[in-house]
Amino acid sequence: MTTLLRVGRDAHIIAWRNLLNLRRTPGTLLTSTAQPIMFVLLLAYVFGGSLGGDAYREFLMGGIFAQTMAFNAAFTTIGFANDLQRGFVDRLRALPMSRVAVIIGRTTSDLSASMVSLVVTSLCGLAVGWRIRGSALDAVLAYLLILLFAFAMSWVGAWIGLIAPSVEVAMSAGLIWLFPVTFISSGFVSVSAMPSGLSAIAEWNPITAVAGATRTLFGNPTPANLPQPVGWPAEHAALYTVLCSVAIIAVFLPLAAARYRRVATR
Amino acid sequence: MNNERPPRRPVDNDDNTNQDTRKSGEPLLRIQSLCKSFGDTRAVDGVDLSLPRGSVFGLLGPNGAGKTTIVRMLATLLRPDSGRITVGGHDTATEPEAVRRSIGLSGQFASVDEKLTGAENLYLVGRLYGMSRRTARSRAAEMLGRFRLTEAADRRAQHYSGGMRRRLDLAGALLARPELVVLDEPTTGLDPRSRMDTWEIIGELVAEGATVLLTTQYLEEADRLAGRIAVLSAGRIVERGTPDQLKARTGGQRLDVTVPSEELEVTAGILGALAQSTPAVDPVNRRVEVAVPHGRSAMTEALRRFAEAGIEPLDMALRRATLDDVFLALTEEPSPEPDRAGELTP
Known part of the structure; x- marks a missing residue:
């Protein structure tokens, strides 16, 4: 119990430091704000026209939310790579503090970047015709679900940031894996139109679940011209999202923590 | 450093006294047959050192002699291939946490956070040493005063000069009154004026009876600050003694x-x-x-x-x-x- 308390306390202090850093280098938030704007506009108007117009744009937003949150994993990756390069991690490692707290502090403070992205994405969505059509409670649940997923993805980002040998590598490696992960899903198109192997992956991809769950909770239907989603993950999208998020954290928390312990020996 | 702290309670004081007498005969830092290789390079090749309480030891060597590697192993940032390091009886391999609590590290790689002010940097360190908010804040203010940074306390470290930054880092290392102060090349890259300032501060520290391990490539620095010196070359100690003995x-x-x-x-x-x-x-x-x-x-x-x-x-x-x-x-x-x-x- 005292260990847990101490982890929480130390993580809180680290998060405080990260947020101060974030507030004093507002440029780092540029990606988190520009990216959702770009994706909404590109997909809504480049793809939107041929995929169903207004109905598609409303459908699209669930995918954009999921994608934006996934991409914020790169934010964690770059944050860690920077701290490593500047020697800040070494300073922390020489202090008598909880080690996992350094990573928890980072993943929680990075949630703030995700919140900024979420607000920007929502505003963009409203501008292209997306609306919250469900109840207020459902909408709150949808946002919480999205943030839970963002938090989980942040752990993957932390691990990548800790294994990347330099900031430069972290920058490209931190982003590149996100493209297949977010696009092989029902985020922007229907899964059933994909080749069979790919559609199986897409069906079980957590991005599909996040997109599906938020669509349901926000009351955004799949347009009539797209095949309706089927399968267990699609039918239990919210539950599956929670399960996936927990599983991702359960896998990547120990991985990142183990890596953190070894990281300065390179 | 410890004796400047006013006794909080009689019980505490007794405990401390007992501890000091018990350990006084034993060196605070003991390094035995320490080895570390990176690939084919033997960075540290069988180093033995022992450092009694209240002494200042200078580890002198050119770039690449293995000074920083030794410091990193001592600070539990790097695992030795073989050999043993104990600080106050705590082994770095088995009780790294206790070792981290006993040492204050400043130097080449322990950097300050540029985006935080001087006061915030020290507050952060104090909190991570387990101090309460209030203690961390007052201790930070005290150290800023001591290191002549009070006026710059609320400026971000990115606007500090090299000398100020080094002083801030030094203040962080001493904040929690560590038993052993480890200074890794404390004046490398500083202009002469800042170097004099840093020497003066280390001198004060020494006068107060702190136990210091200092690495340097400047002979003048070792001569001036350290009571005993070991010369390190290619991972081995090639000579040791007082500055006078070495010269003779x-x-x-x-x-x-x-x-x-x-x-x-x-x-x-x-x-x-x-x-x-x-x-x-x-x-x-x-x-x-x-x-x-x-x-x-x-x-x-x-x-x-x-x-x-x-x-x-x-x-x-x-x-x-x-x-x-x-x-x-x-x-x-x-x-x-x-x-x-x-x-x-x-």
């Missing part, structure tokens, strides 16, 4: 002669024959320098031979070997180059 052991005295340019060569020949060693010739300053075992007789003899050869020295002096001489003698490559003469003279 290598070279003894130096004979330093300045002559007109055209007589440099003849002078070098005479001095070489006299001292039976290769003299260092500095053509720019028209100076010839040679190590001599017995200064006074060498001086008389040199004067006699100069008179015979018709040479009139512009200046002639006998001086004690500096640590530079010792250092270069000890860390010199096996193949001596006559050309390194110029480097010898400061």
